[in-house]
Amino acid sequence: MPLNIVVCAKQVVDPETPASAFRIDPEAKRVLPAAGIPPVVNGFDENAVEAALQLKESVGADVTVVSVGSGFVMDVMKKPLSMGADNLILVDDPAVEELDAFATANALAEAIRKIGEFDLVLCGRQASDWDNSMVPLGVAELLGLPCVTLAQKIDVEDDGIVVQRALTDGYEVVKAPLPAVVTVSNELGEPRYPTLRGIMMAGRKSPTVWSASELDLDEASLSPKLSLEDLYVPVSDQQCEFIEGEDEVEAGRNLALKLREARLI
Amino acid sequence: MPGILVFGEMNQGELASVTGELIAVARTLSVETGDEVEVALQSDSVGDAAEECISLGADKAYRVESALLSEPQIDAHLEAFTQVVSQTQPSIVLIGRTPIGRDVGPRLAFRLGVAVAQDCVEVSIDSDSGRVVATRPVYGGNALSRVSFAGDDTQVVLVRPKAFEALEPDAGRSGEVEDFPISLDESAIKARLVETVTQQAEGVRLEDATIVISGGRGLGGPEPFDELRSLSDALGGALGASRAACDAGWIDHSHQVGLTGKTITPDLYITVGISGASQHMAGCSASKNIVAINRDEDANIFKSATYGVVGDWNRVLPSFIETVRELRDS
Numbered sequence: 245m246p247l248n249i250v251v252c253a254k255q256v257v258d259p260e261t262p263a264s265a266f267r268i269d270p271e272a273k274r275v276l277p278a279a280g281i282p283p284v285v286n287g288f289d290e291n292a293v294e295a296a297l298q299l300k301e302s303v304g305a306d307v308t309v310v311s312v313g314s315g316f317v318m319d320v321m322k323k324p325l326s327m328g329a330d331n332l333i334l335v336d337d338p339a340v341e342e343l344d345a346f347a348t349a350n351a352l353a354e355a356i357r358k359i360g361e362f363d364l365v366l367c368g369r370q371a372s373d374w375d376n377s378m379v380p381l382g383v384a385e386l387l388g389l390p391c392v393t394l395a396q397k398i399d400v401e402d403d404g405i406v407v408q409r410a411l412t413d414g415y416e417v418v419k420a421p422l423p424a425v426v427t428v429s430n431e432l433g434e435p436r437y438p439t440l441r442g443i444m445m446a447g448r449k450s451p452t453v454w455s456a457s458e459l460d461l462d463e464a465s466l467s468p469k470l471s472l473e474d475l476y477v478p479v480s481d482q483q484c485e486f487i488e489g490e491d492e493v494e495a496g497r498n499l500a501l502k503l504r505e506a507r508l509i
Numbered sequence: 510m511p512g513i514l515v516f517g518e519m520n521q522g523e524l525a526s527v528t529g530e531l532i533a534v535a536r537t538l539s540v541e542t543g544d545e546v547e548v549a550l551q552s553d554s555v556g557d558a559a560e561e562c563i564s565l566g567a568d569k570a571y572r573v574e575s576a577l578l579s580e581p582q583i584d585a586h587l588e589a590f591t592q593v594v595s596q597t598q599p600s601i602v603l604i605g606r607t608p609i610g611r612d613v614g615p616r617l618a619f620r621l622g623v624a625v626a627q628d629c630v631e632v633s634i635d636s637d638s639g640r641v642v643a644t645r646p647v648y649g650g651n652a653l654s655r656v657s658f659a660g661d662d663t664q665v666v667l668v669r670p671k672a673f674e675a676l677e678p679d680a681g682r683s684g685e686v687e688d689f690p691i692s693l694d695e696s697a698i699k700a701r702l703v704e705t706v707t708q709q710a711e712g713v714r715l716e717d718a719t720i721v722i723s724g725g726r727g728l729g730g731p732e733p734f735d736e737l738r739s740l741s742d743a744l745g746g747a748l749g750a751s752r753a754a755c756d757a758g759w760i761d762h763s764h765q766v767g768l769t770g771k772t773i774t775p776d777l778y779i780t781v782g783i784s785g786a787s788q789h790m791a792g793c794s795a796s797k798n799i800v801a802i803n804r805d806e807d808a809n810i811f812k813s814a815t816y817g818v819v820g821d822w823n824r825v826l827p828s829f830i831e832t833v834r835e836l837r838d839s
């Protein structure tokens with residue numbers, strides 16, 4: 245029996261947008277997409293897709309990617325399909341744009357219930373927009389499942405999973421029964437590149453699109469719990485003193501002398 | 510009277526430093542709210558850590574003891590803490606964004622159906638509403654957001670470790686230490702911690718180092734890290750890296766500095782071939798002095814640097830290291 249894996253993936257502003265191109269609309273309290281820089285699938289969600297595809301190869305799996313939002317860029321959101329995922333479900337509705345973690349977890353949990361059969365829900369460790377790392381814990385709580393965060397390795401054994409949970413100084417080994425929610429970290433390894441064949445196959449697939457009203461969601465479950473008062477770019481008044489020299493070799497020497505003068509070394 | 514409840518953490522029988530930081534935050538908030546500062550210490554054996562919490566500024570420390578709490582089993586700690594919160598009905602819950610707190614905090618909030626503010630670096634009380642207002646970095650540190658709690662539910666606040674300083678311990682402070690009975694059995698634990706594997710680099714811990722030398726993608730491969738290592742050894746510092754260098758496999762992830770790596774607070778932070786992406790700066794912006802060697806004069810790192818050299822590290826670094834050695838030996 246292949247595993248049914250659901251991967252939750254979010255479309256986000258490219259986190260590699262250079263700081264100089266990063267703009268905020270302070271009135272709307274929103275980040276403005278930088279001109280010419282398309283959104284991306286959240287990086288850790290690509291790691292989650294990679295984890296799912298590795299399980300597909302090792303034990304067999306049917307991989308369904310689900311995303312909640314609006315204004316999806318199809319070329320972007322189809323990337324998991326071109327990497328090798330089987331299905332893509334987009335909950336595409338202005339009503340679910342810019343939800344907070346609570347509401348997003350509610351919407352995702354309902355979408356996963358609607359999908360029906362699943363053994364494993366894989367998420368990214370955090371979405372690189374609000375850096376919350378909360379939605380997967382909410383999904384797990386709403387579905388009454390265990391949640392293991394920060395996976396760098398996932399193995400399926402007997403009727404459960406064994407997860408290496410990345411810590412900053414090593415890792416924990418955690419065993420959980422299925423079904424379970426697991427969040428994946430970049431330590432799992434680089435996500436694979438889509439193959440040409442994968443891209444062509446993905447091109448022929450169309451995503452299943454659901455509106456918010458097709459999910460069992462009431463207004464309370466979509467209303468925000470926290471109010472956002474302010475969103476702003478921090479200002480720094482740091483001035484860098486550039487150390488020079490005849491050439492780079494001398495600049496290196498002068499830097500050392502400068503640090504000694506400043507009593508830093 | 511409702512309290513401000515701190516999720517206390519212990520490491521190998523010792524009170525974790527983050528708990529002292531949270532007590533200090535709670536003390537500040539209590540000036541506005543008039544609430545008591547309470548700490549729930551969850552362990553198989555709390556010992557003197559309870560009294561330590563009092564000396565660090567808590568009014569009350571609960572000993573929440575169970576054999577199932579001996580290790581950072583998240584499910585067990587979550588269940589125990591939920592019971593403490595349900596019985597004490599605090600107005601504010603403070604939790605550190607630690608390996609265990611980062612899971613317990615949001616899950617507790619979802620379980621109670623209340624709001625949670627993540628990764629806060631500033632926390633205060635709005636004088637009109639009496640509710641918490643918190644500031645936190647978002648978008649990888651590119652932006653700050655300020656959020657407020659509405660309604661009158663319990664407010665769950667996750668606090669970034671090292672963003673606040675603990676109070677000086679004062680044995681003269683008075684407070685109560687109480688046993689807090691809970692009912693906890695194996696059935697609470699679904700995801701079971703079976704092993705912890707520590708990969709701690711030798712020498713000074715990155716988080717404690719007063720000098721850190723980091724390398725990034727600009728180094729081009731693993732070999733130059735040997736030079737950085739010898740430099741950090743010579744200076745009694747620790748070796749760090751950007752995520753790009755770790756992901757490339759040039760150096761172990763335990764060296765990663767940044768949003769999803771370690772937070773460092775050295776007096777001197779020297780970066781070589783690191784562009785200074787906001788997610789990297791998130792882990793090092795509290796450094797007292799940042800020094801950057803980068804060949805791109807427009808690199809973001811120079812915006813945060815005290816001193817910088819624009820140049821190729823292949824040429825800058827050898828003379829820098831040599832001079833550092835000469836200065837040290839003279």
Ligand SMILES: Cc1cc2nc3c(=O)[nH]c(=O)nc-3n(C[C@H](O)[C@H](O)[C@H](O)COP(=O)(O)OP(=O)(O)OC[C@H]3O[C@@H](n4cnc5c(N)ncnc54)[C@H](O)[C@@H]3O)c2cc1C
Nearest residue numbers: 725726727751752753767768769770782784788804821822
């Ligand atoms: C959610 C999220 C979390 C993240 N967490 C972290 C984190 O914790 N830590 C982290 O570091 N990153 C993190 N990142 C990644 C971050 O966005 C950057 O991609 C990363 O920090 C870049 O690493 P770098 O500076 O080494 O590489 P680059 O950005 O590629 O910079 C390399 C630099 O080297 C310079 N250079 C090249 N050759 C030379 C030479 N010969 N001499 C001198 N200079 C040279 C270049 O001018 C350039 O500035 C995260 C990203 C996301 C989305």
Ligand SMILES: Nc1ncnc2c1ncn2[C@@H]1O[C@H](COP(=O)(O)O)[C@@H](O)[C@H]1O
Nearest residue numbers: 252253312367368370371376377378379
């Ligand atoms: N709108 C969304 N659609 C699909 N998955 C999401 C969404 N928001 C969050 N997630 C998942 O939850 C993870 C953590 O998100 P967050 O809690 O927002 O940091 C992400 O990496 C995704 O896997």
